[in-house]
Amino acid sequence: MNLLLILPIAIPLTAATIGLLFRKSPMVQRASGVIGMAALLVSVIYLSWQTYTDGIQVIQLGDWAAPFGITLVMDLLSAAMLIITAIMGLVVSIYSLYDIDRVKEQYHYYPLLHILLIGINGSFLTGDLFNLYVWFEVMLISSFILLALGNRKTQLQGAVKYVIINLVSSLVFLFGVAMVYGMTGTLNMADLAVKIAEVENTGLVTAVSMIFIVSFGIKAAIFPLFFWLPASYHTPPVAVSAIFGGLLTKVGVYALIRVFTLIFTHDIGYTHTILLWVSGFTMVCGVLGAAAQMEFRKVLSFHIVSQIGYMIMGLAFNTKLGIMGAIFYIIHNILAKSNLFLISGIAQRLTGTFELKQLGGLYRQYPWLAVLFLISAFALAGFPPLSGFWAKLSLVKAGLQIEQYVITGVAILVGLLTLFSMVKIWAYAFWMPMEEENKSEQFGKMKLMGAGGLNLLVTPVIILAAIIIIVGLFAEPFLSFCMLAAEQLLNPEIYIESVLGES
Amino acid sequence: MKSLILHTATRLLMALLLIFSLFLFFRGHDEPGGGFIGGLFGAGAITLYALAFGAEKAQQTIRISPLTMIAWGFVALIISGILPMIVNEPFLTGQWLFLDFADTEVKLSSPLIFDIGVYLCVVGFILAVIFSLEEE
Structure with missing residues (x-):
């Protein structure tokens, strides 16, 4: 039992409470926002280190033994997800210091950000299917408000779609939970892993696993359930876009990985084949959608969908290398994708628009932004x-290993099309000259760094870019960490034993 | 709403409702009741007052803003969670203190603090909704 395992939930809760208590003071709000994230990062690094050295960490909240109590479990996959979440939380909260205006701050932006993190961290830590549902709700409720913060018309349009589709997903999830409970009489994931193998009606188990694919699939934005994502992610403030685009869909992916390695492993030939097909379509649809878009953040939103496909593909391979690739891909993708969102925000500050056709000349005026x-x-x-290379390499290798040539070919092709979209943004926003009539006042005058510059916006981007380079150049330790995490996932006995104890 | 009947009835009912909400609150834990239900009744009492005399008057009467109430609710939740960690037990583990006053046994516990937190959150949340709806 590790008492400190509650910290990734308790720290954001405390920070949110401080923010709420001192609503009148912007200084306290900002300080609790950023310092809270920093404290969170320190705590999850410490906990991850413990998980790495001493094996899976477990706590039973309220001291009620599993499978009856509230269980929090931290294995290496959770550790990786928590660290990356805390890093994103920190950089985005720094970015928000400049990006989020006073009005939005008054509507409790920082406390909401922390409550969002409570939900995300809780989802990564929980060892109980129903609690996963509760953490999803915590996450969703705060994300509803963050999405609508600012009250512009487009935002409300996006938020309505997002709210409705996510409520449907939660409802479907709840059906699934109820059916699982009806079949096995337990909701503790470790206990479920044992008991679901004893269910005689395997057809029903498969049916329930499909319910979970649909529910988590909506959250993860997989084909054909992704349409809500490009409709809403380009509307909120950039800082919110970045944290949503980076983290929220990945919580769905995490949930899929968790249940399809731990619980629903009875009929891999059926369930994982479906996942494989879905992953292929997700990759292709996302990237084609992105190719058709001409708005900075919409292009990125469609790419989120496409990248989710890669992660699901790694899961569907169900080999050590595949799952390792999927985990590494999640980490890399959160970094790269959020950073691109943050950069789109800087570009918008400088030029006043997100439309690629009106953007231009950024390379000439701001070469360092172009480098980033x-x-x-x-x-x-x-x-x-760079980091994405290793992620794709491991997935392609995993695909070739088990002779899934078609999907591997699709993955490589989608990689090329991704490059096409990125080059499109590069060409329009950075390379081509800007037309005189579109030129905004601050263009060329506003500095990136230094006095009167966009320091607070650029620093987070530099930090993330540095992490991307480090992960790329020194990939070995990261890859072996993901390998260990994948090993843990494919040997659920360790997880079950850690939660339920030797019995 | 200007209605003599409502005004008079509210004055009488409100005290009753508040006392009943406290009764439900303390009855909790072993019997039906507790922070959530108690909180609903408490919020009901103040909502009735807000209907009769207007949200502004209700806000003046309770003094503390609903959001601050939620925040203090969070504080109570955190305290009840962290208390057991001092004696090296997991977050939220119930800590009990039994006191004897004459012939009655008084039970003080960290779940009670937790329930106070729930009570404040429920009252704060409902009032926040009611007050902002009244403003429109």
Whole structure:
């Protein structure tokens, strides 16, 4: 039992409470926002280190033994997800210091950000299917408000779609939970893994697993359930876009990985084949959608969909290398994608628009911004030696290993098309000259760094770009960490034993 | 709403409702009741007052803003969670203190603090909704 395992939930809760108590003071709000994220990062690094050295960490909240109590479990997959979440939380909260205006701050932006993190961290930590539902709700409720913060018309349009589709997803999830409970009489994931194998009606188990694919699939934005994502992610403030685009869909992917490695492994030939098909379509649809868009953040939103396909593909391979690739891909993708969103925000500050056709000349005026963009964009497209290359390489290798040539071919092709979209943004926003009539006042005058510059916006982007380069150049330790995480996932006995104890 | 009947009835009912909400609150834990239901009744009492005399008057009467109430609710939740960690038990583990006053046994516990937190959150949330709806 590790008492400190509650910290990834308790720290954001405390930070949110401080923010709520001192609503009148912007200084306290900002300070609690950023310092809270920093404290969270420190705590999850410490906990991950413990998980790495001592094995899976477990806590039973309220001291009620599993499978009856509230169980929090931290294995290496959770550790990886928590660290990346905390990093994103920190950089986005720094970015928000400039990006989020006073009015939105008054509507409790920072407390909401922390409550969002509570939901995300809770989802990554929980060892109980129903609690996963509860954490999803915590996450969704705060994300509803963050999405609508600012009250512009387009935002409300996006938010309505997002709210409705996510409520449907939650409802479907709840059906699934109820059916699982009806079949097995337990909801603790470790206990479920044992008991679901004893259910005689395997057809019903498969049917329930499909319910979970649909529910988590909506959250993860897989084909054909992704349409809500490009309709809403380009509407909120950039900082919110970045954290949504980076993290929220990945929570769905995490949930899929968790249940399809731990619980629903009875009929891999059927369930994982469906996942494989879905992953292929997700990749292709996303990238084609992106090719057709001409708005910075919409292009990126469609790419989220396409990248989700890769992660699901790794899961569907169900081999050590495949799942390792999927986990590494999640980490890399959160970094690269969020960074691109943050850069789109800077570009918008400088030029006053997100429309690629009106953007232009950024390379001439701001060469360093172009460099930062190139790092993230090439990482996303999978250029060596950046992080995306290793992610794609492991997935392609995993595909070839089990002779899934078609889907591997699709993955490589989609990689090329991703490059096409990135080059499109590059060409329109950075390379081509800007037309005189579109030129905004601050263009060319506003500095990136230094006095009166966009320091607070650029610093987070630099931090993320640096992490992308580090992950790319020194990939070995990260890959072996993901390998260990994949090993843990494919040997659920360790997980079950850690939660339920030796019995 | 200007209605003599409502005004008079509210004055009488409100005290009753508040006392009943406290009764439900303390009855919790072993019997039906507790922070959530108690909180609903408490919020019901103040909502009735807001209907009779207007949200502004209700806000003046309770003094504390609903959102601050939620925040203090969170504070109570955090305290009840962290208390057991001091004696090296997991977050939210119930800590009990039994006191004897004459012939009655008084039970003080960290779940009670937790329930106070729930009570404040429920009242704060409902009032926040009612007050902002009244404003429109």
